[in-house]
Amino acid sequence: MTANDTSDMLNGLQIASPCSVPWSTMGETDNNAVRFCGQCSKNVYDISQLSTAEAGLLLQQGTAAGSLPCMQLYRRFDGTVITDDCPVGLRRIRDSWRRLKSSAAATLALFLVGLPALAQNDIRAEKGKVAAPAQTRGEPMLGGRPMMMPTAGLVAPNVAGNAATEKWQAVAMSKASIKSLAEKIKKLQSKGDLSKEDQLKVLRLRLQMAQEGDKQKVPAFAQCELKQLQVSAQNAVLGKQVEKSLLQDILKARINNAQILKVDDSEFKTQLTNLENGK
Numbered sequence: 001m002t003a004n005d006t007s008d009m010l011n012g013l014q015i016a017s018p019c020s021v022p023w024s025t026m027g028e029t030d031n032n033a034v035r036f037c038g039q040c041s042k043n044v045y046d047i048s049q050l051s052t053a054e055a056g057l058l059l060q061q062g063t064a065a066g067s068l069p070c071m072q073l074y075r076r077f078d079g080t081v082i083t084d085d086c087p088v089g090l091r092r093i094r095d096s097w098r099r100l101k102s103s104a105a106a107t108l109a110l111f112l113v114g115l116p117a118l119a120q121n122d123i124r125a126e127k128g129k130v131a132a133p134a135q136t137r138g139e140p141m142l143g144g145r146p147m148m149m150p151t152a153g154l155v156a157p158n159v160a161g162n163a164a165t166e167k168w169q170a171v172a173m174s175k176a177s178i179k180s181l182a183e184k185i186k187k188l189q190s191k192g193d194l195s196k197e198d199q200l201k202v203l204r205l206r207l208q209m210a211q212e213g214d215k216q217k218v219p220a221f222a223q224c225e226l227k228q229l230q231v232s233a234q235n236a237v238l239g240k241q242v243e244k245s246l247l248q249d250i251l252k253a254r255i256n257n258a259q260i261l262k263v264d265d266s267e268f269k270t271q272l273t274n275l276e277n278g279k
Contacts, residue, residue, distance in 0.1 A: 005167045006056040010047065010081045013073065018126070023072060037070065044070040051085045053217045056171070057260075060220040063164060064261040073126045165224055172213050172221035181209040196238050203233055203246060211253055219260045226254050247275055 019040070026035035026044060033049035036042070047055050062068030074082040172178050185205045188198055206229050213222035233246050251272040258265035 005170050006052050006059075007080070007083075009059060009167065010052070010055055010083070011079055013071070013081065019070075040070070042070050044072055046072045048072070048074040048082045048086075049084050052083045055083055057217045057219070060168065060218075061260075061262050063220065064223065064263045075126060165220070168218055168220040169224070172216065172218040175212070175216045175218070178209055178212050178216060178218075178221075181205055181212060185209070199236060200238055200242060200246070203229065203236065206232075207246075207250060207253060210257070214253075214257055214260055219257055222253075222257050223261060226250060226257055230254070244275060248272060251275065 019037075021037055021039050023035060023044070023046070026037050029036060029043070033046045035044050035046070037044050045058060047058075050058065058071075059068065076082065173182060185202055188194065188202050188205070191198065194202065206225060210222040210225040210229065213219060213225065230247070230250050233243065233250055236243060236246075238246070251268050254268040255265045255272070258268060
């Protein structure tokens with residue numbers, strides 16, 4: 001698996017409960033990619049104005065929270081979702097469709113005559129609650145040639161459980177900095193029976209790797225790694241002060257990771273306070 005797994009997960013999203021509220025009528029925010037829908041009192045995210053990494057982070061945050069946010073998707077006929085780092089030609093087509101849509105005098109005939117490239121690429125906008133597809137490939141949601149009409153609603157994760165964890169791990173390992181740390185860990189572990197010094201090196205490298213996951217916008221990978229790392233550190237026999245210092249750093253990293261994923265961090269803060277107070 002490669003970094004394309006993020007795109008695969010975006011392509012696999014499906015609108016299950018369309019919403020007819022036009023994007024243009026939603027309240028503007030300080031972020032051009034986000035608008036507020038007064039009808040359902042929720043933020044709606046335009047994925048086409050986010051990079052693939054930013055959209056992937058949004059998916060991870062929603063999965064961690066248990067409910068993905070409302071999204072607007074621009075999808076080509078082959079099922080692929082457009083993000084802001086898509087080829088320039090696709091973004092130009094998307095922007096042309098937006099300009100056309102905002103014109104009250106625009107007609108389907110004008111659209112077909114004036115924007116042939118847009119018609120040929122067959123891009124449509126969708127907003128709504130997204131349901132998990134049977135597969136994660138970017139297959140068209142509907143048969144035939146869809147009309148270019150916007151819909152809206154909430155989103156649900158298209159990959160769940162262990163499969164999602166494996167996919168985000170694959171995305172993380174496609175990052176050079178994370179892969180390099182993983183190779184250093186593997187090299188140390190290949191020695192077999194590790195000394196206390198090498199055990200500590202491995203644990204510290206794992207912590208660094210998790211922190212790099214947060215920096216590289218793969219916090220779902222970091223969350224899983226930090227959870228396992230904390231257990232490993234608690235079971236290690238490295239000396240009281242060394243173990244305390246390591247656990248403090250792990251808990252601080254878990255607090256930071258929870259804030260990135262926008263989930264409750266109170267448990268880790270309590271554990272850190274108890275550790276610092278010697279409880």
